[in-house]
Amino acid sequence: MQSMGDRPRFVLFGDSITEQSFRTGGWGAALADTYSRKADVVVRGYDGYNTRWALFLHNHLFPLSCSAPPAATTIFFGANDAALLGRTSERLHVPIEEYKENLRKIVYRLKECSPTMLVVLITPPPVDEDGRKEFAISLYGDKAMELPERTNETTGVYAKQCIELAKELQVPYIDLWSQMQETAGWQKMFLSDGLHLTPEGNAIVHREVVRVFREAHFRAEEMPYDFPHHSAISGDDPERAFLQKS
Amino acid sequence: MQSMGDRPRFVLFGDSITEQSFRTGGWGAALADTYSRKADVVVRGYDGYNTRWALFLHNHLFPLSCSAPPAATTIFFGANDAALLGRTSERLHVPIEEYKENLRKIVYRLKECSPTMLVVLITPPPVDEDGRKEFAISLYGDKAMELPERTNETTGVYAKQCIELAKELQVPYIDLWSQMQETAGWQKMFLSDGLHLTPEGNAIVHREVVRVFREAHFRAEEMPYDFPHHSAISGDDPERAFLQKS
Numbered sequence: 001m002q003s004m005g006d007r008p009r010f011v012l013f014g015d016s017i018t019e020q021s022f023r024t025g026g027w028g029a030a031l032a033d034t035y036s037r038k039a040d041v042v043v044r045g046y047d048g049y050n051t052r053w054a055l056f057l058h059n060h061l062f063p064l065s066c067s068a069p070p071a072a073t074t075i076f077f078g079a080n081d082a083a084l085l086g087r088t089s090e091r092l093h094v095p096i097e098e099y100k101e102n103l104r105k106i107v108y109r110l111k112e113c114s115p116t117m118l119v120v121l122i123t124p125p126p127v128d129e130d131g132r133k134e135f136a137i138s139l140y141g142d143k144a145m146e147l148p149e150r151t152n153e154t155t156g157v158y159a160k161q162c163i164e165l166a167k168e169l170q171v172p173y174i175d176l177w178s179q180m181q182e183t184a185g186w187q188k189m190f191l192s193d194g195l196h197l198t199p200e201g202n203a204i205v206h207r208e209v210v211r212v213f214r215e216a217h218f219r220a221e222e223m224p225y226d227f228p229h230h231s232a233i234s235g236d237d238p239e240r241a242f243l244q245k246s
Numbered sequence: 247m248q249s250m251g252d253r254p255r256f257v258l259f260g261d262s263i264t265e266q267s268f269r270t271g272g273w274g275a276a277l278a279d280t281y282s283r284k285a286d287v288v289v290r291g292y293d294g295y296n297t298r299w300a301l302f303l304h305n306h307l308f309p310l311s312c313s314a315p316p317a318a319t320t321i322f323f324g325a326n327d328a329a330l331l332g333r334t335s336e337r338l339h340v341p342i343e344e345y346k347e348n349l350r351k352i353v354y355r356l357k358e359c360s361p362t363m364l365v366v367l368i369t370p371p372p373v374d375e376d377g378r379k380e381f382a383i384s385l386y387g388d389k390a391m392e393l394p395e396r397t398n399e400t401t402g403v404y405a406k407q408c409i410e411l412a413k414e415l416q417v418p419y420i421d422l423w424s425q426m427q428e429t430a431g432w433q434k435m436f437l438s439d440g441l442h443l444t445p446e447g448n449a450i451v452h453r454e455v456v457r458v459f460r461e462a463h464f465r466a467e468e469m470p471y472d473f474p475h476h477s478a479i480s481g482d483d484p485e486r487a488f489l490q491k492s
Binding site: 032 | 291
């Protein structure tokens with residue numbers, strides 16, 4: 001049993017879609033609220049990062065000597081790895097085989113850090129190429145490149161490798177790329193600039209992460225409070241509730 | 247200089263208004279976003295708790311042996327302490343003198359935990375008695391008590407003691423009780439049920455916490471990233487950016 005005041009930690013490791021997950025309607029904040037008083041949600045999202053760069057972080061973020069490793073970690077990369085060579089975001093590009101191997105190294109590291117850690121792989125979301133173009137024009141006007149820096153098709157190839165790896169390693173995954181495209185009008189409904197998430201897009205991620213967490217037995221209603229619920233505290237003898245717990 | 251991957255922690259210690267601060271539009275989530283990649287926001291909000299009960303927690307939450315104490319902590323109690331005797335929430339009531347002394351103990355504990363910790367006292371928000379009554383009727387119908395369980399006047403007395411203590415101890419404070427009432431229509435604009443915060447009410451708390459944090463030199467734009475911004479990473483030689491940092 002955990003000691004008083006300790007809570008399991010859920011780490012969100014990823015790129016800008018993770019970094020922005022505490023904005024209004026964000027999936028990270030919603031997850032923190034779902035597990036309110038049960039778990040701490042720690043965001044480690046890095047705008048613009050691909051899996052190659054993530055490898056420079058993961059040993060620091062998940063040290064082997066950690067006395068209290070995260071209970072769960074989401075790994076949510078690929079949107080930058082899938083940026084196309086020869087286009088405006090080519091600096092972010094990581095070849096598909098390397099993407100998969102980098103993800104594998106990250107999963108291995110987390111499992112080495114804690115064999116019982118729940119590790120969840122999340123594919124990049126789909127790309128709305130028109131939305132990306134509009135966004136580029138809003139930033140650069142006439143100077144915006146004609147050709148898209150990301151395509152939905154290529155991002156889909158990365159998503160598939162992410163899923164294949166998850167199956168190989170037998171870790172749960174969320175196929176965001178496919179799931180979002182099941183809804184008509186996903187381009188504007190779920191994506192704000194063709195790549196990042198609207199509140200509705202965030203809601204999908206939140207729903208899916210909670211689903212996978214629950215399947216792995218992180219059900220908020222069954223997890224212990226770190227301290228007693230107020231209804232269990234007697235007005236006359238409050239100490240009793242705290243003594244029972246410790 | 248902090249080591250890679252470490253970030254200062256900001257702890258939000260309080261009652262339900264803190265616990266709910268990661269809901270959509272919540273001030274806690276907004277604070278996490280303001281200090282994105284610069285600091286971790288840790289929520290320790292306990293629905294229904296008063297300062298008397300908070301004293302059973304604070305030694306656990308702020309152990310003296312802590313190797314990495316929080317860089318800042320907000321203390322946001324009083325809404326429950328100010329519940330009236332003889333009314334439906336009297337179990338939560340704490341006498342005004344004890345409220346002030348309990349707050350003092352909490353501040354002392356935090357300063358003992360870390361003399362350099364920024365400690366910010368936040369008064370309870372004002373109470374909209376009509377809003378509370380409507381809320382009670384929505385829950386209990388005809389059985390709702392005629393007399394309010396909290397009044398704005400009494401909560402104001404608690405707010406004043408909170409401010410007086412902050413001045414005595416020379417710690418910064420946020421006079422939410424007064425500030426909210428400066429805006430016409432505060433009752434419905436800032437409070438959802440006469441006591442808890444609407445997104446607009448959350449925005450006030452967020453704005454004020456950021457203001458006080460900035461005055462204490464926690465300015466997000468001047469705080470270091472834990473890891474390099476992607477624009478500082480070379481596509482050809484990414485390692486360089488990470489070596490420079492460590």
